[in-house]
Amino acid sequence: MGAVASGGLAYEEMLAGRVRDRLWDMAGVTDKKMFGGRAFLPHGDMTVGVHGDDLIARISPDGMEGALAQPGYAPWT
Numbered sequence: 001m002g003a004v005a006s007g008g009l010a011y012e013e014m015l016a017g018r019v020r021d022r023l024w025d026m027a028g029v030t031d032k033k034m035f036g037g038r039a040f041l042p043h044g045d046m047t048v049g050v051h052g053d054d055l056i057a058r059i060s061p062d063g064m065e066g067a068l069a070q071p072g073y074a075p076w077t
Contacts, residue, residue, distance in 0.1 A: 012037075016050040023048075051076070 016038040023029045028043040037051035049056045056076050067073050
Protein backbone atom coordinates (compact mmCIF):
# COMPACT_ATOMS: atom_id res chain seq x y z
CA MET A 1 0.00 0.00 0.00
CA GLY A 2 1.19 3.48 -0.74
CA ALA A 3 0.86 6.62 1.28
CA VAL A 4 -2.48 8.39 1.17
CA ALA A 5 -2.46 12.14 0.63
CA SER A 6 -4.81 14.15 2.79
CA GLY A 7 -4.65 17.92 2.68
CA GLY A 8 -1.02 17.77 1.56
CA LEU A 9 -0.11 15.47 4.47
CA ALA A 10 0.74 11.81 3.85
CA TYR A 11 0.49 8.79 6.09
CA GLU A 12 0.44 5.06 5.58
CA GLU A 13 -3.24 4.15 5.79
CA MET A 14 -2.64 0.41 6.14
CA LEU A 15 -0.30 0.88 9.12
CA ALA A 16 -2.67 3.41 10.69
CA GLY A 17 -5.48 0.87 10.29
CA ARG A 18 -3.46 -1.81 12.07
CA VAL A 19 -2.74 0.54 14.99
CA ARG A 20 -6.38 1.62 15.10
CA ASP A 21 -7.53 -2.03 15.19
CA ARG A 22 -5.27 -2.70 18.20
CA LEU A 23 -6.24 0.38 20.18
CA TRP A 24 -9.85 1.04 19.27
CA ASP A 25 -11.41 -1.12 21.99
CA MET A 26 -9.49 0.75 24.68
CA ALA A 27 -11.59 3.31 26.52
CA GLY A 28 -10.92 6.92 25.64
CA VAL A 29 -8.80 6.38 22.50
CA THR A 30 -9.31 8.80 19.64
CA ASP A 31 -7.30 9.38 16.51
CA LYS A 32 -6.65 12.53 14.55
CA LYS A 33 -4.47 13.95 11.84
CA MET A 34 -1.31 15.40 13.36
CA PHE A 35 2.31 15.98 12.36
CA GLY A 36 1.63 15.03 8.75
CA GLY A 37 0.25 11.64 9.77
CA ARG A 38 -2.20 10.02 12.14
CA ALA A 39 -1.88 10.16 15.94
CA PHE A 40 -3.68 7.99 18.51
CA LEU A 41 -4.61 9.66 21.76
CA PRO A 42 -5.79 7.71 24.80
CA HIS A 43 -7.64 10.27 26.93
CA GLY A 44 -6.24 13.09 24.78
CA ASP A 45 -2.53 12.26 25.20
CA MET A 46 -0.60 11.34 22.05
CA THR A 47 1.14 8.02 22.65
CA VAL A 48 1.59 6.43 19.23
CA GLY A 49 1.17 7.44 15.64
CA VAL A 50 1.94 6.80 12.00
CA HIS A 51 4.04 9.14 9.88
CA GLY A 52 4.65 7.93 6.33
CA ASP A 53 5.82 4.33 6.66
CA ASP A 54 7.01 4.88 10.24
CA LEU A 55 5.37 3.92 13.49
CA ILE A 56 6.13 6.64 16.03
CA ALA A 57 5.79 6.18 19.77
CA ARG A 58 6.11 8.44 22.76
CA ILE A 59 8.82 7.05 25.04
CA SER A 60 9.67 8.35 28.48
CA PRO A 61 13.06 10.05 28.85
CA ASP A 62 14.13 7.18 31.15
CA GLY A 63 13.38 4.61 28.43
CA MET A 64 14.92 6.48 25.50
CA GLU A 65 18.48 5.16 25.77
CA GLY A 66 17.29 1.54 25.89
CA ALA A 67 14.88 2.06 23.00
CA LEU A 68 17.52 3.65 20.79
CA ALA A 69 19.81 0.65 21.40
CA GLN A 70 17.25 -1.60 19.64
CA PRO A 71 17.51 -2.29 15.88
CA GLY A 72 15.12 -0.13 13.86
CA TYR A 73 14.58 2.51 16.55
CA ALA A 74 15.53 6.13 15.91
CA PRO A 75 14.55 9.50 17.33
CA TRP A 76 11.75 11.17 15.42
CA THR A 77 12.84 14.49 14.04
